[in-house]
Amino acid sequence: MSDSKYITLISYDGFEFVILREAALISETIRAMLRGPFREAQTGRCEFGEIRGPVLEKVVEYFHYHHANRDQTDVPDMDIPVDICLELLMAADFLGLDSKPQMRDIS
Amino acid sequence: MADEPVLPTLPKTPFNGLGSKRAWAQANAPPPPSVSTSSDPAVFSSDDDPALEAYEGTRRHKRRYVGTWYDQHLALSSDSAMGDHSSSPVVGSSPIVYRPLRRAKGGARPQKREFRKLDSGVFMGGQDSTDTESDVPSPYTPKYFASPAQLRVSPRSQPQLSEAETVAKEKIKRCVENGNQEVDLSDLGLDSISAETIAPIADIEPIPLVVKGVSFQQADPDIKVYLYNNNLRDFPLSLVNIEPLTFLTLRNNDLTEIPTCIGKLKNLKTLNLAQNKLKYLPAEILRLMTDEGKLVMLHTASNPWWMADKLSFQAAIERSGPNPLIRTPVEFLGSNGRVYSRFRLPLSDEDLAESTSSLELEVEHPAELEVPEDVSYREQDTNRLFNPKGARSLLEYALKTLTKLPEPELEEVDYWLEVDEGYPDGLRETLSQAADAHRTGGLTCSVCRRGMVVPLTRWVEFHKTAGTTKLDRELLVPFLKVGCSWKCVPARQVASEVKESLLESE
Numbered sequence: 001m002s003d004s005k006y007i008t009l010i011s012y013d014g015f016e017f018v019i020l021r022e023a024a025l026i027s028e029t030i031r032a033m034l035r036g037p038f039r040e041a042q043t044g045r046c047e048f049g050e051i052r053g054p055v056l057e058k059v060v061e062y063f064h065y066h067h068a069n070r071d072q073t074d075v076p077d078m079d080i081p082v083d084i085c086l087e088l089l090m091a092a093d094f095l096g097l098d099s100k101p102q103m104r105d106i107s
Numbered sequence: 108m109a110d111e112p113v114l115p116t117l118p119k120t121p122f123n124g125l126g127s128k129r130a131w132a133q134a135n136a137p138p139p140p141s142v143s144t145s146s147d148p149a150v151f152s153s154d155d156d157p158a159l160e161a162y163e164g165t166r167r168h169k170r171r172y173v174g175t176w177y178d179q180h181l182a183l184s185s186d187s188a189m190g191d192h193s194s195s196p197v198v199g200s201s202p203i204v205y206r207p208l209r210r211a212k213g214g215a216r217p218q219k220r221e222f223r224k225l226d227s228g229v230f231m232g233g234q235d236s237t238d239t240e241s242d243v244p245s246p247y248t249p250k251y252f253a254s255p256a257q258l259r260v261s262p263r264s265q266p267q268l269s270e271a272e273t274v275a276k277e278k279i280k281r282c283v284e285n286g287n288q289e290v291d292l293s294d295l296g297l298d299s300i301s302a303e304t305i306a307p308i309a310d311i312e313p314i315p316l317v318v319k320g321v322s323f324q325q326a327d328p329d330i331k332v333y334l335y336n337n338n339l340r341d342f343p344l345s346l347v348n349i350e351p352l353t354f355l356t357l358r359n360n361d362l363t364e365i366p367t368c369i370g371k372l373k374n375l376k377t378l379n380l381a382q383n384k385l386k387y388l389p390a391e392i393l394r395l396m397t398d399e400g401k402l403v404m405l406h407t408a409s410n411p412w413w414m415a416d417k418l419s420f421q422a423a424i425e426r427s428g429p430n431p432l433i434r435t436p437v438e439f440l441g442s443n444g445r446v447y448s449r450f451r452l453p454l455s456d457e458d459l460a461e462s463t464s465s466l467e468l469e470v471e472h473p474a475e476l477e478v479p480e481d482v483s484y485r486e487q488d489t490n491r492l493f494n495p496k497g498a499r500s501l502l503e504y505a506l507k508t509l510t511k512l513p514e515p516e517l518e519e520v521d522y523w524l525e526v527d528e529g530y531p532d533g534l535r536e537t538l539s540q541a542a543d544a545h546r547t548g549g550l551t552c553s554v555c556r557r558g559m560v561v562p563l564t565r566w567v568e569f570h571k572t573a574g575t576t577k578l579d580r581e582l583l584v585p586f587l588k589v590g591c592s593w594k595c596v597p598a599r600q601v602a603s604e605v606k607e608s609l610l611e612s613e
Contacts, residue, residue, distance in 0.1 A: 003374075037600070047209070059501065070498075072166055073497065077504065078498075080507070081508075082512065085505050086509070088501065088505045089533075089534065090530065092505055093443065093502060093534060
């Protein structure tokens with residue numbers, strides 16, 4: 001099990017993004033990847049075969065945006081470029097970056 | 108006369124309209140073939156003579172004719188002068204006969220070289236030329252990733268105005284001319300009315316009454332629009348741009364929904380929505396009835412109100428004191444449109460049929476939420492469900508950008524979501540709902556008044572709209588309320604404020 005503070009996200013066209021593990025854990029999918037008995041959990045490298053580099057970059061930007069604003073109020077909106085919007089919508093859905101409750105929130 | 112001023116010379120710029128037209132024509136003209144140096148039209152084309160159809164054939168065929176037609180004619184006559192009759196058997200019947208080159212082999216050789224010196228200056232273009240390819244417009248390719256600036260908006264045909272709408276347009280025109288502030292468009296049989304027709308109403312300016320001895324006063328515009336006894340199916344969205352609108356009647360139409368942007372009509376005093384097909388009203392109308400607006404008269408009779416005939420309000424009323432606020436439990440959704448609460452708000456007819464019996468109404472106390480009220484925003488919460496001021500989900504941001512796309516692009520996105528099976532279920536529905544909401548004025552949280560893309564909570568409140576103290580089923584009108592986070596739920600305080608203001612307006 002890799003205990004590094006950082007993890008690496010890899011897009012299908014080979015771009016690698018090294019980001020804070022804590023920030024990336026808001027994604028349900030990444031959390032499952034890192035906590036399950038998977039290779040990703042040992043290496044700390046998550047490959048996404050469906051996400052293009054520019055889209056993953058925006059996702060990473062969102063991770064940091066969310067991490068930086070986690071206790072803030074009146075957070076300014078994040079700008080999304082139109083050309084990757086649809087792909088980002090897909091990626092957000094895939095990574096579980098929509099508003100939905102976690103089990104611990106409800107219990 | 109030498110010192111008399113002379114007119115300055117005219118500027119050399121061409122006449123404006125003509126200039127732009129020319130520029131347009133030039134911009135739209137097909138690009139000239141890159142190889143050509145002459146602007147003369149081709150003299151020698153296959154249209155001139157059917158015998159030249161062979162020109163369109165292979166390269167070999169093309170080589171059969173060299174030079175211009177009159178050169179050919181010259182060559183022919185000289186040939187015939189030399190007595191070469193076998194080369195042109197039809198020479199007597201046609202004035203112009205082209206001499207096939209192949210037949211001119213041998214004795215005609217030196218003459219051919221002569222022709223070559225005579226340059227007609229016309230470039231015919233070979234068959235391997237690529238010029239023609241650039242003239243063919245490239246087929247339309249959907250480019251939903253294109254930025255709005257690059258967007259090629261398809262020219263839409265001007266919608267044909269219906270007869271009724273032409274009459275309406277005429278009436279509006281007359282009102283604008285006469286300064287008549289009462290726009291009567293009733294009984295016209297309108298089934299839709301375009302924004303263009305409605306827009307001039309905003310220009311109506313009252314003609315102030317000038318009386319001797321009274322100081323001149325500019326009267327405030329006080330526009331009244333009568334649209335009763337028509338067949339309108341959709342609320343004319345452009346009506347909300349008429350700011351001084353104080354009176355609006357849409358009685359006896361076929362409206363099924365009132366858009367949220369009606370909240371922009373801050374001067375509206377009377378609104379008649381009776382005899383329509385409305386199921387519920389937006390919470391914005393309630394807001395107009397409070398200090399944000401001036402609405403005092405709201406007519407809502409004879410609409411097929413949501414659940415109105417299936418619910419027993421009596422039990423709910425009996426459980427509470429006088430003037431209770433009755434509402435449904437709260438529905439909790441994720442930003443992808445999934446419902447997470449046990450309670451589902453049955454807004455469509457199919458849902459309604461399933462769950463009529465199980466619906467229990469809440470009366471003037473906060474809902475027994477499935478999510479405890481005191482859930483605080485914790486570090487690393489994945490979303491802003493519990494923090495109405497926090498960062499939104501990435502899905503919401505992407506949806507927000509998509510819904511702001513211009514209409515043709517949005518249709519393309521919608522099309523792709525439908526066609527491509529790679530997209531998850533429900534995403535398209537969420538997007539089209541968000542787009543619809545954006546089109547009709549956007550959603551505003553009923554609790555904290557923030558704008559939002561997708562509602563995360565929904566509930567229906569029943570309010571009295573007619574001025575009576577008796578609580579009757581017919582007088583209770585459902586209002587749909589939406590919240591932008593799971594913390595934005597009806598609270599006792601908010602409810603009582605609205606209720607008080609309602610009582611005041613009576």
